[in-house]
Amino acid sequence: MNQTLSSSTPTSLSPESTRLDTEAQSSIGNSMDTETDSITASETSVSKGSRSGRLPGDLAMWIFILAELTAFALLFSIYAVNRALYPDIFAEGQAGLDITSGLANTLALLSSSYFVARAVTSVEHGNNRKGFYELLAAIGMGAVYLVIKILEYKHSIELGYDITTNVFYQYYYLLTAFHFLHVILGMIILAFVAIKTRKKAYTPDSIMGLESGACYWHMVDLLWLILFPLVYVLH
Amino acid sequence: MDNSNLNHAEIEPANSRSAKTLMPSYKVSTILWLLMLALTCASAYFAEQPSLTMNLVMAVLLITAIKAAMIVDYFMNLRGAPRFWRILLMTYVPAVSLVITATFAIDLS
Amino acid sequence: MKFQSQAVAMPYFIAAIGLFLGQILFGLIMGLQYVMGDFLFPEIPFNVARMVHTNLLIVWVLFGFMGSAYYLIPEESQTELFSPKLALALFWIFLVAGALTIVGYLAVPYATLAEITGNDLLPTMGREFLEQPTITKIGIVIVALGFLFNLGMTVLKGRKTVISMVLMIGLVGLAVMFLFSFYNPHNLVLDKMFWWYTVHLWVEGVWELILGAILAFVLIKITGVDREVIEKWLYMIIAMALITGILGTGHHYFWIGTPDYWQLLGSVFSALEPIPFFMMTLFAFNMINKRRREHPNKAAALWAMGTGVMAFLGAGVWGFLHTLSPVNYYTHGTQITAAHGHMAFYGAYAMIVMTMISYAMPNIRGRIANSRQAQVIEMWGFWLMTVSMVFITLFLTGAGILQVWLQRFSDNPQGFMAVQSQIEVFYWMRELSGVIFLIGLAVYIYSFFAKGDEVTVDNAATASA
Amino acid sequence: MSETFTKTMARNIFYGGSLFFILVFLGLSFHTTRVLPERDHRENINEDVILGKKLWEDNNCIGCHTLMGEGAYFAPELANVYDRFGKNKEAIKAFIKSRPANGIPGRRSMPQFNFSEEELEALAEFLKWTSEIDDGNWPPNIQG
Structure with a gap:
């Protein structure tokens, strides 16, 4: 998982949880449990393929x-x-x-x-x-x-x-x-x-x-x- | 999609070198820079002219549009960007220049 | 409903809808007074009915925001509310204070109310939307502090997500901006200048943060789209909201004596204010199209999309209609302003509260979604209210344009009352739409009691792999 | 169309952008308060104007009238009522004093507030002061 470290001011304010957020009572598929969100400080960015060139910057x-x-x-x-x-x-x-x-x-x-x-x-x-x-x-x-x-x-x-x-x-x-x-x-x-x-x-x-x-x-x-x-x- | 790590589906290196167009080389940037300085001095020279004619207005705004195009394409590196963004940025200065020319046209006529 | 303390939102929602009903009743009284001047005069003069109408609106939306926050924060922070008892106590204090204020408006002449409540000590009464006696204002501040304390402690001891952060910024901003209602200088221009901090920086500033946070929460729940995507867009929407909204205050500084540069800045930045609402509409529709689960609560999805569209139409489009200073010069203080006010307030804030109620109420009552019949009735209520509000706005816009044409824009302008009698036909049609709105509200309220087989098991199988 | 869009950058735009525009707004508002005195003629605010504003608020006149375009749209605009009544305070006072107690049948009417002579004078003085504010010569015409 690539680590995009764009400007990261101290993220204490809002560590981004990146789990798929279901919060419904039941779980999805066979994932163990939906509730405990692992707070991963990493910041993943979704980038769909880059066939048609890439926009510089965010x-x-x-x-x-x-x-x-x-x-x-x-x-x-x-x-x-x-x-x-x-x-x-x-x-x-x-x-x-x-x-x-x-x-x-x-x-x-x-x-x-x-x-x-x-x-x-x-x-x-x-x-x-x-x-x-x-x-x-x-x-x-x-x-x-x-x-x-x-x-x-x-x-x-x-x-x-x-x-x-x-x-x-x-x-x-x-x-x-x-x-x-x-x-x-x-x-x-x-x-x-x-x-x-x-x-x-x-x-x-x-x-x-x-x-x-x-x-x-x-x-x-x-x-x-x-x-x-x-x-x-x-x- | 049932892998245990439920992060986003397609993850790939956000901007691997091959995928994106690189910035212009130092030499190209320097040439463009000097060219823009020259163009700026030229347009300043126009300000010295006693009377303001329509083609003087258009000349100055044309120079501005050229300088803007260089910045957008090379300095902002939109040459390799999706066409939507490049067209959007490239037409910005001409569009504003058109409005300005229109206000001068109405006033002078 | 994951945490028992979220149930404390129920009384707030019930009170909100109750006060909403009261607001609409007084709205109808005023609508009739526009066409039959002496209706209920002198028992309930127009200004009293208006105070009750506008104050009930603000109080019921605040009850809605509080209920939404009490439901949302525990679920976002994944911990029980700090003190449900405090929440209930504050509920009764706020409800009683509000009820007493409304009774005060209706029972005694306003000047006597001012005397009884000791307004001379710290005069803050008699200004639009801020007619509450000073002691009520102090009560509101106390309730707000207790409310923020309760939520703050919950957030601190639980998970901090972007949605709870944005909601807290919005609510704290709301409380801080309300403090300006205590500043009432002798100089009318300064009074108006800072009065707009409580009014404009509420509805076009921090309330947009609250609106965005609640909409994002509901969208995560009913679409199951990844939190990452939703919170990213939330940040962009509220960034645009504050960037355009703060300098957008200038469009209230055109004609109150403040310098002319506000006309330039106010026009330009308020012209950009529809952007966040447009993004919110895209946001709602995109998330629902890309939903990864089929949530049985269809009504909540309809409300969420409706909020986006109506907020953009009412606040965005109708706002832009009269925000540029050369246009505003003629339409300022006419029915055009009233038209914008109606659709903007309903589209942005009334509807977001009903969106949250539509999503949260079934959960609080122990089911995933209401029965199909109940949801159909609720959707009837939605369409009746929304369409009749569109008509109210169209008729008032018609009245406003004619008013501007006759009273402001013409070479020999007619007097105010002469013009009012010529635009009466629009007022009759507006009153009719108001009655239909009341019917829609009644249908909406009935949908809570409609019987049917509720959905109690969550079919959260993800729609797409 | 491929682009990267991270939440950290969006958050920084939110905090940076809002702070920037808050500072610009505060700066301009501070400048406005410095420039206001010669626009609103605050030197003319005497005891009567202060009492007049208090009466205006205590009787909730804003519940029916608009003042400088802000308020209820049920009754006429009053920022230029002093000019509309021919710059004559007595005319304004007489109008307020002569309101019928139980209204005019079939028509909107202003309640009778039973003001004393001093109160009427104060209200008229307040409306006169309001009409002299330099408000970008709004309303567009005498009708308001």
Whole structure:
């Protein structure tokens, strides 16, 4: 029985019982008794054959990614509609943004995605140490993004622009801050996954947790790829 | 199904190496990375243009779509994933770009 | 029923259905008052009937949740309940406190009730759904603490499964959110802002955890599908529920004075709130299709699937109908809201309690499932109630659309009372559906007494190898 | 379609996702409480407004009326009743005072609460304060 050790926070909270759960009075077939569930801490994952290729990472993470993508798609569309409704406020607001910091942020996130991709490649070849350092580099680039973004916010707040200033700044702050928080969540996931990579929890055969974390981080980068032109470039 | 160990029926190694497509090699990743950096700088250059024309909007969004396709296919490694997921992720950025282009079209016309 | 202490759920279920009947009777009174304005005036004015209707609803669903928990936790933890005596004591305290409150609403004018119960010391009365006197609220907190203590001790000394964990998180969340009903500031905007913690974060937050846990439990029992699969999906459903539901609170912060960014966040995240209900419907149907045993209790399976569908329709679809702020600007505070309220509450919470009752009651009464005749009658009750609720919702939606058209959306809007008289035809049809709902409930109650050859031996031969 | 779907990951998504959105919600709610003062003009909350809200609650007005769209849908919306009555508190007080004790035959009617003069003034003041809250200029028109 294969041992998929994806990210396993202490499972004291809910050791998964993996017995077929009948709990009916009678027993099934000739199994000795249905009642005493042997609590096996192992985590078995059902994977039906892999003829049609395999989704990297965990389906649970992908459902989370799809939900986030849907939420942001709605946010982007509403932003775009409001930009069309109030072109002058948005034009004036966008002019106030610093394109270079936007560009730097995009380059930082692209590079961190690159490092994460390298890390997954490394672990696939069994080189966990190299993968660990690449993940650290990715987190570092993420930190660069955070710093640039905080400076940007400080600058525009000093100019007196707040989330309630006008319709542009309401959308600007809401969209970018919401993405900012997702970068932080992504970095926490990357740190978590990096520690497990360091502890050799991932092997070329069991890499699902790392792939899930990587896919989440690439999604965060994907969102910024749309945000950058939408907010900074197109005005 | 009456084996005493009543775990799930078909158990096989979740993702044995052969079963899944591997990540792109370092070289491929690096090339894609540099290409994306270049594309980003190009689209930033567009921002310097004085006036915003429709084809400028579409050019920038096209660049974004290309970058997104690279990330989804290579970095997220969906090249070997089931078609449903690959199509879903690949059409995400074009779909959002379409909506954005529409809002620009309506506004400019 | 594996543990004797699970029998303590029976009084809770009986009380729940009894209060449910009371709720529907007062619902019919109010329905008639909508069309005959002076019906029972001034003996039972509309506001008193409404208080009784809404408070009975919340109390009977809480009784249902408690009964379900008392049945579910011992079986999940595979140990006897910590203290059945405490459970019974709390039952009587809660029932008496509830009954006294309802009598208080009916017997004396509300202002006098406020005076008698010393509301001036800590004023918490007079807010929708939280009209109970402060002493009753304190009683509810005491009952909740005793209830959680009783269950907590049972879980601690027994097996911890995902279902019992999720149920406990839901119940503790319910208790914590109720504490906000004690916060009643002088500033109406702050009052409303935190009032929604007790209302929204209940029904679109922690109650969805309770709903998911009970549905998962019943599905494991009647389908025999592997616990691993069911608990995995349970986690995903409640993850989506909280992820969309928490920021979904924003759709109540559109027009109460809170800043405008709530209109964006509230619309986007509440637009995603139907996702967990849609997943729950898929979950119920998938598990029943992939069932590995033919459980004789067909009625419980019907209830489980019905809960999924009606919760998605009522809370999901009808909720989405008026959750986007540009739409809500016109439909806020109209009959559209009432339509959503009816089908959502019945589809999600009334039905999950009846699902659990349908599964647990036969076990408590010493049989695997009721007789075929009893189950057929129960299914008649299910269909009569569910279909008449759909009609109530359709008629109220019709009334709401006409109301919005005449009173909100038109260039020369008409007055409230003028519009009410023009939508009276919908109110008559809604009242008729309400009567049919009462008939359905009567049929459902009768199904418990129907005679027939009960199923006492479990044919748990697994359906598929 | 083959994919792996483990309960541990689903559990982590549940705890991580919920915690993340709880923190975002708390942050925004905190910001809202900071921004509210200039939107709800709390500086105008005087003794009368406080007594008016207490009377509003003690007589369960929310059992028939909606206030800012929330409540029962049996009687008119009252968040803008002050404007609807021509910004005239006396008109509101007269209306409440003139409710017939045993109602109007064949029609919905408001009970007679026998308020004193001060209580009527307090209620009218509360409704006036409520109408001045910056609520995204809801309701859409004077009819409410």
